[in-house]
Amino acid sequence: xxxAMALRLFGRRTSIAARGFSSSCETEKAAKDGxxxxxxxxxxQALHIALDTDPRAYxxxxxxxxxxxxxxxxxLADRFGxxxxxxxxxxxxxxxxxxxxxxxxxxRAIAEIQFADYIYPAFxxxxxxAAKFRYRSGNEFNCGGxxxxxxxxxxxxxxxxxxxxxxxxFCHVPGLKVVxxxxxxxxxxxxxxxxxxxxxxxxxEPKWLxxxxxxxxxxxxxxxxxxxxEVIRQGSDITLVGWGAQLSVLExxxxxAAKEGISCELIDLRTLIPWDKETVEASVRKTGKLLIxxxxxxxxxxxxxxxxxxxxxxxxxxxxxxxxxxxxxxxxPLVYEQFYMPTKNKILDAIKATVNY
Amino acid sequence: MAVRLMRLPTLAWRKxxxxxxxxxxxxxxxxxxxxPACGNHGxxxxxxxxxxSGEAAGERVLQVDxxxxxxxxxxxxxxVMFVPEMRFLPGSANERINCYRxxxxxxxxxSGSRFQEVSKEVAIKMYSDMVTLQVMDTIFYEAQRQxxxxxxxxxxxxxxxxxxxxxxxxxDDIVFPQYREPGVLLWRGFTLQEFANQCFxxxxxxxxxxxxxxxYGSSRLNYFTVSSPIATQIPHAVGAAYSLKTxxxxxxxxxxxxxxxxxxxxxxxxxxxxxxxxxxxxxxxxNNGWAISTPTEEQFRSDGAVVRGQAYGIxxxxxxxxxxxxVYSAVHAAREMxxxxxxxxxxxxxTYRVGHHSTSDDSTKYRSIxxxxxxxTARDPVSRFRKWVEGNGWWxxxxxxxxxxxxxxxxxxxxxVAERAEKPPLxxxxxxxxxxxxxxxxxxxxxxxxxxxxxxxxxxSDVPV
Numbered sequence: 001x002x003x004a005m006a007l008r009l010f011g012r013r014t015s016i017a018a019r020g021f022s023s024s025c026e027t028e029k030a031a032k033d034g035x036x037x038x039x040x041x042x043x044x045q046a047l048h049i050a051l052d053t054d055p056r057a058y059x060x061x062x063x064x065x066x067x068x069x070x071x072x073x074x075x076l077a078d079r080f081g082x083x084x085x086x087x088x089x090x091x092x093x094x095x096x097x098x099x100x101x102x103x104x105x106x107x108r109a110i111a112e113i114q115f116a117d118y119i120y121p122a123f124x125x126x127x128x129x130a131a132k133f134r135y136r137s138g139n140e141f142n143c144g145g146x147x148x149x150x151x152x153x154x155x156x157x158x159x160x161x162x163x164x165x166x167x168x169x170f171c172h173v174p175g176l177k178v179v180x181x182x183x184x185x186x187x188x189x190x191x192x193x194x195x196x197x198x199x200x201x202x203x204x205e206p207k208w209l210x211x212x213x214x215x216x217x218x219x220x221x222x223x224x225x226x227x228x229x230e231v232i233r234q235g236s237d238i239t240l241v242g243w244g245a246q247l248s249v250l251e252x253x254x255x256x257a258a259k260e261g262i263s264c265e266l267i268d269l270r271t272l273i274p275w276d277k278e279t280v281e282a283s284v285r286k287t288g289k290l291l292i293x294x295x296x297x298x299x300x301x302x303x304x305x306x307x308x309x310x311x312x313x314x315x316x317x318x319x320x321x322x323x324x325x326x327x328x329x330x331x332x333p334l335v336y337e338q339f340y341m342p343t344k345n346k347i348l349d350a351i352k353a354t355v356n357y
Numbered sequence: 358m359a360v361r362l363m364r365l366p367t368l369a370w371r372k373x374x375x376x377x378x379x380x381x382x383x384x385x386x387x388x389x390x391x392x393p394a395c396g397n398h399g400x401x402x403x404x405x406x407x408x409x410s411g412e413a414a415g416e417r418v419l420q421v422d423x424x425x426x427x428x429x430x431x432x433x434x435x436x437v438m439f440v441p442e443m444r445f446l447p448g449s450a451n452e453r454i455n456c457y458r459x460x461x462x463x464x465x466x467x468s469g470s471r472f473q474e475v476s477k478e479v480a481i482k483m484y485s486d487m488v489t490l491q492v493m494d495t496i497f498y499e500a501q502r503q504x505x506x507x508x509x510x511x512x513x514x515x516x517x518x519x520x521x522x523x524x525x526x527x528x529d530d531i532v533f534p535q536y537r538e539p540g541v542l543l544w545r546g547f548t549l550q551e552f553a554n555q556c557f558x559x560x561x562x563x564x565x566x567x568x569x570x571x572x573y574g575s576s577r578l579n580y581f582t583v584s585s586p587i588a589t590q591i592p593h594a595v596g597a598a599y600s601l602k603t604x605x606x607x608x609x610x611x612x613x614x615x616x617x618x619x620x621x622x623x624x625x626x627x628x629x630x631x632x633x634x635x636x637x638x639x640x641x642x643x644n645n646g647w648a649i650s651t652p653t654e655e656q657f658r659s660d661g662a663v664v665r666g667q668a669y670g671i672x673x674x675x676x677x678x679x680x681x682x683x684v685y686s687a688v689h690a691a692r693e694m695x696x697x698x699x700x701x702x703x704x705x706x707x708t709y710r711v712g713h714h715s716t717s718d719d720s721t722k723y724r725s726i727x728x729x730x731x732x733x734t735a736r737d738p739v740s741r742f743r744k745w746v747e748g749n750g751w752w753x754x755x756x757x758x759x760x761x762x763x764x765x766x767x768x769x770x771x772x773x774v775a776e777r778a779e780k781p782p783l784x785x786x787x788x789x790x791x792x793x794x795x796x797x798x799x800x801x802x803x804x805x806x807x808x809x810x811x812x813x814x815x816x817x818s819d820v821p822v
Binding site: 083084086088089091093094096097098099100101102103104105106107109121124125128129132134135136137138139140141142144174175177198199227274275277278 | 531533562563564565567568572574575576581582584586589591592593594595596597598599600601603610622623626627629630633634785788789790791792795796797798
């Protein structure tokens with residue numbers, strides 16, 4: 001399969017920074033008329049389209065007006081005006097609370113939380129308000145127009161508070177959708193789906209890939225389906241499941257494993273809740289083995305949920321224990337980042353151990 | 358609260374670092390925020406030259422520059438004077454902010470009082486809705502005591518706040534309530550049957566029996582559904598108000614909360630956002646003295662909520678919450694300001710929670726019966742307003758008896774109907790989590806139905822499965 005992804009390296013350690021991707025058939029078709037752009041530009045395109053196609057769409061958050069600290073909102077305020085694209089005070093619970101009220105009036109409220117590490121002050125608003133807004137009112141009201149965008153994950157030098165992957169907290173909350181893209185094409189299509197989905201969603205953006213990942217992205221308006229996982233590499237010996245930036249690490253492990261004659265099937269879950277259990281199950285029924293990998297700490301991570309579900313539904317087909325290669329159960333550490341991370345060789349070792357179980 | 362570390366080695370990060378440094382240069386670093394040393398402190402510092410008579414201009418300027426006494430700092434937000442004295446702002450003013458009132462304790466208008474005129478029709482509806490609210494509270498409270506509903510929470514003592522604030526608004530204004538404002542909904546036309554359906558959680562409850570009693574809501578009446586967490590609705594009102602503003606609507610939002618709610622982060626976030634975003638929202642604080650058992654002196658040390666509104670740059674007023682005319686007038690004026698000037702306004706109503714916090718509370722454990730009795734009788738907002746309405750010849754003892762009696766009958770009937778109505782069907786357990794029922798919930802519903810077939814007695818018989 002041709003790799004439509006060019007890599008641009010930055011950062012100190014190329015061994016970490018080198019992240020490759022496979023494009024699926026789905027995105028390859030979409031890419032025909034695309035230009036190579038990076039992930040933040042793909043997000044930026046999606047936001048331009050969202051604001052352009054819906055006069056009731058708003059983009060706001062800390063430092064959003066000048067383009068945002070990751071440049072995702074560049075040019076929006078100039079084009080759509082400061083009443084639709086604006087800075088907010090530095091207060092995450094305020095941003096989400098305000099966004100819920102705006103969304104409840106029939107608007108598309110696209111709120112940015114500058115780093116996922118800072119989303120916790122908004123936890124109550126997300127969990128007790130946004131997620132329950134429709135249910136508790138018996139559908140008298142909803143805030144389905146709410147989308148929270150936030151950069152997550154390791155970046156090579158972010159330490160405790162610029163590296164976290166808090167997705168599993170939100171996967172425990174009925175009423176939310178949690179979506180994480182792996183590449184520029186995916187980011188654009190999935191973000192537009194989140195924005196237009198009639199349910200509140202949290203869109204975690206892999207900040208390591210903002211500049212690093214470059215891919216041909218169609219310029220036109222397109223959406224990718226939520227709650228549909230994507231098999232991005234067919235295989236027969238073991239199923240690997242991940243999301244976001246971790247996909248490229250898994251991909252590298254697949255390539256290495258292939259050299260040793262192990263055929264890996266790689267699945268990008270894309271939407272974590274409500275998640276596409278069928279696709280993972282079908283794959284595990286074929287391969288009989290499962291490995292899940294995410295950057296967040298292993299205990300209570302979303303990998304645990306996938307593991308438990310597959311153990312329930314595919315128990316007799318499983319030929320080895322489900323492997324989880326994830327972040328360690330420590331705060332995200334600065335100088336120990338490489339030790340903490342679920343790196344290629346940790347995954348490769350686990351693939352071999354599982355296949356040879 | 359978020360610390361942004363900007364020492365990161367990419368171009369974008371470096372750009373951020375320079376911006377962050379700019380931000381920091383505007384911030385005081387010393388707790389005393391000392392006037393910078395004389396001389397050039399960047400373009401922010403512009404010495405003002407006062408030329409005294411009989412003095413050589415050059416000499417005078419030099420003197421001023423050396424003393425730094427009457428310089429002006431052109432700082433974001435406006436000019437700031439430098440002074441040589443070290444003066445701390447006191448934590449409170451010498452006198453408390455006074456309280457706007459129209460009716461005295463005997464229901465007579467205070468001479469010189471200025472208030473918004475209320476028509477006979479509106480005044481009668483205001484008064485009769487206050488009485489309805491009282492009757493409703495009495496009967497629902499009893500129903501809870503008899504075990505017919507699981508929970509209740511009265512608005513006793515706050516009838517004027519409920520009804521008069523609602524009367525000063527239009528139906529296009531959007532309400533984000535806490536939970537002690539059912540009178541607003543009553544004013545807007547929520548029927549006693551609708552109240553009863555919610556409290557009994559039957560199939561006619563708009564909330565489909567999912568929330569505890571008193572969690573009312575109605576999209577028809579622009580009244581957002583109550584949620585239990587304190588103060589979470591306040592920032593919603595700001596976002597919704599922003600929407601009204603950008604849509605050019607002739608309307609505002611109003612959000613209610615108690616004295617306890619002003620301690621929550623959401624209160625502060627909302628006030629600050631509203632001021633900055635210039636959103637047409639009325640923040641209505643019911644300062645009733647008690648947050649469950651916590652008195653206001655253990656809640657905050659500011660002079661109530663009103664000064665905090667001002668601190669955030671919001672027009673604010675303190676009003677006698679037991680004076681229906683004062684509440685009506687203040688909210689009427691606040692609405693005018695909010696809608697026409699596109700700005701937030703804060704109203705702090707001083708009142709008293711005459712009832713217990715809820716049916717799960719016994720407030721005599723933490724406050725004196727005398728105190729409760731005083732507010733219940735001498736300061737009762739309903740009888741005070743009645744005196745004024747009667748004084749105008751618009752109400753009578755006969756009307757009173759008739760209204761209380763017919764309301765009581767209507768409510769008892771509503772309760773019987775609500776009690777007999779079916780509960781919402783089991784399928785509604787799984788709807789509305791999302792706009793459509795996702796696969797995991799369909800699977801869980803299927804599994805639950807199989808369990809119910811096997812263990813029917815484990816489950817309530819009044820929920821249709």
